[in-house]
Amino acid sequence: MDPLNLQEYEAVAREVLxxxxxxxxxxxxxxxxxxxxxxxxxxxxxxxxxxxxxxxERDLSTHLLGIDLPHPIILAPTAMHQxxxxxxxxxxxxGAAAAGALLTLSTISTVSLEDVAAAAPDAxxxxxxxxxxxxxxxxxxxxxxxxxxxxxxxxxVDVPVLGRRERDLRNSFAxxxxxxxxxxxxxxxxxEGGSALVQWTTAIQTPAxxxxxxxxxxxxxxxxxxxxxIVRADDALRAVEAGIDGIWVSNHGGxxxxxxxxxxxxxxxxxxxxxxxxxxxxxxxxxRGTDVLKAxxxxxxxxxxxxxxxxxxxxxxxxxxRRVVELLRDELxxxxxxxxxxxxAEVERDLVR
Ligand SMILES: Cc1cc2nc3c(=O)[nH]c(=O)nc-3n(C[C@H](O)[C@H](O)[C@H](O)COP(=O)(O)O)c2cc1C
Numbered sequence: 001m002d003p004l005n006l007q008e009y010e011a012v013a014r015e016v017l018x019x020x021x022x023x024x025x026x027x028x029x030x031x032x033x034x035x036x037x038x039x040x041x042x043x044x045x046x047x048x049x050x051x052x053x054x055x056x057e058r059d060l061s062t063h064l065l066g067i068d069l070p071h072p073i074i075l076a077p078t079a080m081h082q083x084x085x086x087x088x089x090x091x092x093x094x095g096a097a098a099a100g101a102l103l104t105l106s107t108i109s110t111v112s113l114e115d116v117a118a119a120a121p122d123a124x125x126x127x128x129x130x131x132x133x134x135x136x137x138x139x140x141x142x143x144x145x146x147x148x149x150x151x152x153x154x155x156x157v158d159v160p161v162l163g164r165r166e167r168d169l170r171n172s173f174a175x176x177x178x179x180x181x182x183x184x185x186x187x188x189x190x191x192e193g194g195s196a197l198v199q200w201t202t203a204i205q206t207p208a209x210x211x212x213x214x215x216x217x218x219x220x221x222x223x224x225x226x227x228x229x230i231v232r233a234d235d236a237l238r239a240v241e242a243g244i245d246g247i248w249v250s251n252h253g254g255x256x257x258x259x260x261x262x263x264x265x266x267x268x269x270x271x272x273x274x275x276x277x278x279x280x281x282x283x284x285x286x287x288r289g290t291d292v293l294k295a296x297x298x299x300x301x302x303x304x305x306x307x308x309x310x311x312x313x314x315x316x317x318x319x320x321x322r323r324v325v326e327l328l329r330d331e332l333x334x335x336x337x338x339x340x341x342x343x344x345a346e347v348e349r350d351l352v353r
Contacts, residue, residue: 003315005331006287006308006324013084013311020171021083025310027255029163034254034262038285041262045294045352050340058333059343064302065152065224065245065279067124070100071329072296072344075321076250076283076304077128077154077228082110082179084314090119092313095321097123099329104128104154104304107141112182117148126152128228130159131213133206139220141183146221154248155217158229160207163256168195214242226281229256231266233273246279253284253306264295268349271299289331296344297351 003009014022028035060071075096082088089111096103097120105116107130117125127145132138142153167173173195175181175188181200188200218225226246227239236247249267251260263284271280282295283304295303305328312320341347 009311013314017314023167027165027167030258033258034260037262041264042291053340055337055342058336072302073328074102074302074304075309076306077104077106078306079106079108080110084310085317089116091318092321093120095318098322099325101325108181110179114148125150126154128154131209132204142220152224154226154228156228158252158256162198162201231261233269236270236274240274240277248281250283267298275299289335292332293335294352296347
């Protein structure tokens, strides 16, 4: 039976994924309170729909940092897609391209950034950057992304150190044989116990990144730069003052600081502070077209999904990825019709309470 919605993809994925991989994808930090809170933030808000509007045609198209898109649904950067499918991120890229979704590739992908670009050469793509203690390596990553046609750099700033993900500790999470982080030369160590990801992050990622480093990161390529992992207006303002082109409101899907504010709750203050000056993306718990509508109404320009793309990839490869984006897009179109919004321009804050 074909999954009818994003939650059903999760249920099927749980059956087909190895438990260690499912736990890695589904899990969050500590008590996973923020994972739950991200969803609840959508449920708490209700739609004040308009009536007697001609909605016989709906226009979902939008424009983000120089890219024309048929809809505002984005694939958030998620690590290690070969845990879900042997072709990994190349397969995801084919699915994203088929559905017209902007793909954000993680630094810690299991297919190299060049091979992902080659899998869907004409499709829009951004590159997510983790900053490493070895500055020259960080510079090389950005240079490679630029040369491979990635159209923006998304700097993730909510991982100075890795959150404590107890499912991974319990499972002694390690990369299965034959799988590697393809943008790196060095292999990920196999831990005796604990999570391989904790050891890897501690060994090479820098916890010392600060506002002073943003200028350096921006100088690495002539591309727009976004900052991912912001949940406060003052941080957003500071980023924009530093010349950042986009704020990605996110708490990393509840995988970092447990107890963090749900990203949807953080969105309005950030939109009020910098919404006119830069692009705003939000992610965390988006599972329905009505969730996308609520996020857009609160001022997001683009809305991203993390876990659902991996569940879909595990269930049906590129077709699955295409299908989850199309489901979400069609749900958004339906919600716009029912809410009296023929285009995204009518999706304004007074739609939500
Ligand atoms: C399995 C997994 C891996 C992730 N890897 C990354 C990553 O490499 N870089 C990053 O910036 N965010 C990463 N994230 C966070 C996502 O980009 C996104 O913020 C989050 O998944 C959104 O929440 P959702 O899963 O509820 O949609 C990851 C999330 C998951 C679930």
